Amino acid sequence: MTKTDVTASIDALPDLDHSAPLLQVKDLHVEFRTRNGLAHAVNGVNLSLQAGESLAILGESGCGKSVTAQAIMGIIDSPPGYITQGEILYRGVDLLKLPEAQRRKVRANKIAMIFQDALSALNPVFTVGFQLAELFRKHRGMSRQESRQRAIELLDLVKIPAAKQRINDYPHQFSGGMRQRVMIAMALALDPEVLVADEPTTALDVTVQAQIMALLAELQRERNMGLILITHDMGVVADVADRISVMYAGRVIEEAGVHDIYSTPAHPYTKALLQSIPRIDLKGQELHVIKGLPPALTDIPAGCSFNPRCGYVQDVCRADPPPPRYPVAPGRTSACHFWKEVKGDE
Amino acid sequence: MGRYIIRRLLQFIPTALGTMLLLHYITSLAIQFSGNPVRALFGDRQPPPAMIDAITKRLGYDDPCLDQKGSLCIKLFGERLQSVFLHFDFGINLRMRPVTDLVAEAIPFTLKIVLVAIIFEAVVGIAAGVIAGLRGGSFSDYLVKISTVFLISVPIFVLGIVVREYVGVKFGNTLRGQDWIPDVISSGVFASGFKLEYPFASLIIPGLVLGATSLATTARLTRTSIMENIRADYVRTAKAKGLANKRVIGVHTLRNSLIPVITYLGVDLGALMGGAVVTETIFNVPGIGRLVTQAARTGEAPVVIGVVTMLALVFLVTNLIVDLLYAVLDPRIRYE
């Protein structure tokens, strides 16, 4: 297999439908076979992304957002993880049905990913230049000289000063924010159409967070990329996202435009999340907490998985089947039987 | 990086001096409590008193500080240091032959088996460890786990005896009975011990035995290291970059996984030199190990101390080189 057949193969992908959404996830189910039982990490997730759009996936730790992202990329460790159901459509082509060789080429070329902790996500024994250049050498068949040059250009693109010198540095020689920029550079190297960012700013402090998010927003605009931003931080989401999907226990429980979610949440969980954000004008009052804990993924409650902790719970919530995605408005859904009350309460 | 090197060198010097002081102190204590050992070295024989005096003087055992029990004998230590580092004099044996000569004669043989051992343990050990690590939980993994555990549990002398008797003697006899097998193989490789006529061939099996235990450790270490690294975040990133599995494992994972293994091999090199003791005794190899064992049996402490001092210094130097190598392999260490 020659090194330059990459681009050719991708365009030769059967049935690339340029009118279909850029990325679509349909009814995705992922489970993990662990020592303690079967963990249902993703239980029927539906997502949709268009070019130039920012979708934020919001949820607590363990709700399945990272696993969804990894499923999209196709990098779930198997064993112990298995995709048991669903489709992941890139421009209408189901990636799950592609042979691995083609799937691999979609990675980094069309859909790229950046991770949370850049220090552990970058290989500590290779220089940053090596790790960037290898993308060009392996995917585009470029020579060492050319790929090195491109690597320097990438570092410039993400605004790392003295790129020419820093290309020979190792990851641990960069500060946290700089490292994250390197990760972004690595993801954008082959001009992908979709960028999945898994908690890119969680490990950084606030001022650096703002810089990185600004950089991401700028790059997205320039390239008309689709951006999937995975986070648990509602503050970060408000600035950057166009739409939000809130996940809980492996399901998307609400999807809406960013303004709608903040002003009129239509699911008790989203509402409780918003209420628990400390607000300076409510100084002196007790902090809101959502009572209870998220369920263990090996033992998800029947019916609506949020029912043990919900303020609006009724008997119907405790019984299977779990609530479907009720349409609230065009482009807006909520998986709560009583979404009208929740929304109307505001 | 320069600071790291200097720091290691500065650590090396007091350690080397400390080791020699320790060995010196042990010898001095022994003499202080049991008297001049030179006379006892000769056993039942009656050497002329002049000879005893000559040896005593030569070894420095006539120093008055050796009459005080517990004294550190610093001055004597100083003289010993001088003789070691300025004159390369590590002492003499009963027949007044310098230890350095004895070692020079013995070292080529020890080096040969150590070489065979290291190549064996590195190649087979790393290969087995990589296969087992990549296929965690599979049959090959269990096979490697079980065989390495057994190999570690069997003391090296048991392994050596069994190999010598079954392979060297029994199997060797069968081979020697067949005419069509070349002598190099039947009498050389499958000899029951070292044979002067086949100085390299007859050292192959002893080398394999010597490397056997270390091979098991190398395999386990490689296996553990690979299993840890394969779940690492940077491996996930490499996959997300769309790199071929071969490259993800062969370049990214391996480069990280082999760091502890290479450092172990480096340290083991020095350890093997000392561990060859048993193998040389069993296979009758005239190397350093046998030199020391025989000297120990006849009570020739000066030879034992002299050789051990030399080997300890070699060990320290090897460890120093390994530490520096570690900095080359793992960039994170360079900037500590």
Added chain:
Amino acid sequence: MSDLTSAAAAVGGEAAAPTPTGPAPAGKKEASASLWADARRQLVRDPVFVVAAIYILLVTSMALFPWLWTRTDPRACDVKFHRTPPNAEHIFGTNILGCDYYAFNVYGARPSLAIAILATTGIVVIGGLSGLLAGYFGGWVDAIISRIMDIFFSLPFLLGAIVFLVVVKDQTIFTLAFVLVLLAWPTIARIMRSSVISSKNLDYVHAAKAVGATNGRLMFRHILPNAIAPMLVYATITLGSFVSAEATLTFLGVGLQAPAQSWGIAIAQHQVYFLEDPWLLLFPCGLLVGTVLSFILMGDALRDALDPKLR
């Protein structure tokens, strides 16, 4: 002899490149208690561990209560009956001196195990303490202790043992144990030191310090319970290595001497008869290898059980 470096490396590569292995606690004693409880539960269900532990208990009972295992006096030897193969009267046969081999091997468990247990206790106390102090205080305390460790490290194991034993000239259980301690304590000290260093920086230790805990309290009540796991694993494996080491030193002639009775002596005395009378080597080797194997398997199982990363 790389037995001890093997054992150290078997603990997960700590010999060459110390990496933090202390379990990261969520809430001080609470997390430690549940880690041990979890570990105990897992071990009891691990068939390999249980079988190995039973074997060790059997061998220990041989050492402690040999009369439970045989009524024959191992010293009641009659040279006329030397080297008879196993039969109804002597189930292991007789050795070159005509002693009942079964009794010889049963009684032989005691010195072998005694040395191993004494020596392991010694290295745990001395090595553990040194590692704890070096890791906790750092600075020049660490520098001095580390240099001393390096000095002992520079002596290759077997050669070092030969040196000490040649000079000491007195070959009893205690001198052998002493020599083993002298040569092996640095490895445990190093493991302990790196565990302590990584535990020292945990947040809850800082918290305890901020509340005014004294050095002693911090060391023993907070850091030690966390740092102790790798050392425990290593100590278990070392028990096996020491049994092996005693046999090897005896084989070389610098360990225990006749008329003492140990497995090492049995093997050393009968090595030339291997092809003619294989049982003379089979029994002590079998017992010896079985013991070492059991200790190593127990150590392995212990390490898997105590490793929070595998949860």
